[in-house]
Each structure stands twice: as C-alpha cells, then as structure tokens.
Amino acid sequence: MNSRSLCAAHVLGLDESHLVQLPDSPHRLLPATAQAFCQMQQAARADGLDLALASSYRSFARQQLIWDEKFQGRRPVLDAQSQPLDIRTWGDLARIQAILRWSALPGTSRHHWGSDMDVYSPSLLPAGASLRLEPWEYEAGGYFAELSHWLTHNMARFGFYRPFADDQGGVAIEPWHLSHGTDSIRMAALLTPETLSQALSHSTLAGKACILEQLPVLWQQFIAPTLPSGTAL
Numbered sequence: 001m002n003s004r005s006l007c008a009a010h011v012l013g014l015d016e017s018h019l020v021q022l023p024d025s026p027h028r029l030l031p032a033t034a035q036a037f038c039q040m041q042q043a044a045r046a047d048g049l050d051l052a053l054a055s056s057y058r059s060f061a062r063q064q065l066i067w068d069e070k071f072q073g074r075r076p077v078l079d080a081q082s083q084p085l086d087i088r089t090w091g092d093l094a095r096i097q098a099i100l101r102w103s104a105l106p107g108t109s110r111h112h113w114g115s116d117m118d119v120y121s122p123s124l125l126p127a128g129a130s131l132r133l134e135p136w137e138y139e140a141g142g143y144f145a146e147l148s149h150w151l152t153h154n155m156a157r158f159g160f161y162r163p164f165a166d167d168q169g170g171v172a173i174e175p176w177h178l179s180h181g182t183d184s185i186r187m188a189a190l191l192t193p194e195t196l197s198q199a200l201s202h203s204t205l206a207g208k209a210c211i212l213e214q215l216p217v218l219w220q221q222f223i224a225p226t227l228p229s230g231t232a233l
C-alpha cells in the first residue's frame with residue numbers, strides 16, 4: 001500500500017482495502033501503524049505491562065449504528081462527569097453537540113483511518129469489571145494509571161501521540177486513544193468539509209438535516225483533526 005492508492009473513501013470509513021489484520025487478532029490497522037504497535041506492545045511487555053487493543057478500525061456503518069442509537073436515546077450519552085444525560089426531549093443541535101463530546105460523527109471518526117486505536121491492559125482490569133473507556137480509569141488511582149504513565153513516556157519512540165489529550169471545549173479527553181503520527185497525517189489530508197458533506201448527504205444518518213446545516217460550525221469545534229504538534233496540512 002502506498003500513499004497514492006489512498007482516497008476519500010478510506011478516510012470516511014467506506015473502504016477497508018488499505019488495512020492489514022494483526023496476527024491472531026480481529027483488529028485491522030494501516031501497515032506501518034500495525035508494525036509500530038506490535039513493537040510498542042513488545043516494549044511494554046518487557047517492562048511488565050500488557051498493552052492490548054480495545055478498538056482499532058471501525059467502519060462508517062458501525063459508527064452510524066452507535067450515532068443513531070445515541071441520537072434516538074437508545075444508548076447512553078454521558079456528561080462531563082461520565083453521568084448519563086436524558087437527551088430525548090432536546091432539540092437536534094443540542095443532541096448533536098452532546099453526542100460529539102464523546103462520539104465522532106460517522107465519516108469523521110479517527111477509527112476509520114487505520115492509524116488510530118483505543119488501548120488498555122486486560123491484566124489490570126479487576127475480575128468482574130468491564131472496560132468503560134472513561135477518563136477516571138486512566139487517571140491517578142484508576143486501573144490503567146500505570147499503563148497510561150508508561151505510554152506518556154514511551155509512545156513517541158514508536159511514533160504515537162494522543163490526539164485527544166486536551167479538552168478545548170470540543171471532544172473530551174481520551175487518554176486511551178492513540179494515533180500513529182505519519183499515518184494519521186496521510187489520512188487527515190484526505191478529509192475535507194466537502195467530501196464529508198457529500199458522504200453525509202448520501203447517508204441515512206439520524207439528525208442529518210441539522211448536521212449538514214451546521215457543518216461549518218461543527219467542523220471547527222469537533223471535527224477538524226488534531227495532528228502531532230508542529231504539523232500543518
């Protein structure tokens with residue numbers, strides 16, 4: 001796979017032909033990201049930590065299922081304190097903004113790219129507990145604080161960074177979400193408001209009319225991708 005064979009369908013989660021499957025795993029990533037992840041996993045293991053994928057590639061269709069269930073009140077939408085909100089009586093724009101704190105609009109998820117992943121440590125999860133992917137699990141005192149600390153100090157050696165490290169009023173912090181620098185830059189270059197708008201207008205997404213109308217504002221606050229510091233497209 002070379003960069004010339006990537007196109008808008010790949011960045012939108014509509015084409016999976018750019019991905020490779022990891023050994024003994026259902027997860028799929030871009031080739032360079034997969035190789036770097038396996039090397040980082042070995043280094044973590046040498047330091048006594050198991051590093052596993054909770055999520056890697058996700059298609060537009062899968063993201064739309066999550067989106068539609070949240071929009072229609074069939075799946076919880078959380079507030080800043082990880083408490084469920086009842087958004088069923090809210091207007092479309094308020095619902096969309098609440099969902100976008102934690103879930104990407106289909107077509108804009110970094111999980112479409114193959115360069116991005118959610119990680120955790122199965123052995124640090126207490127028996128009977130289920131993985132939530134909420135910030136407290138990764139903060140001081142949380143199950144995965146040790147893994148999170150290790151990643152902070154080691155991930156850059158393998159080319160990874162955290163695109164959701166700071167909360168600037170858009171997407172909430174996601175310490176579990178890692179991105180491969182060079183691969184993410186290649187993918188981000190393919191995502192434009194025009195290609196996104198075209199894909200959304202052909203979809204059956206819940207809240208579509210409001211999303212298309214508000215796209216320029218939503219793009220600025222929630223969609224414009226964060227890249228490694230110092231990178232400009």
Ligand SMILES: [Zn+2]
Binds near residue numbers: 174
């Ligand atoms: Zn993620």
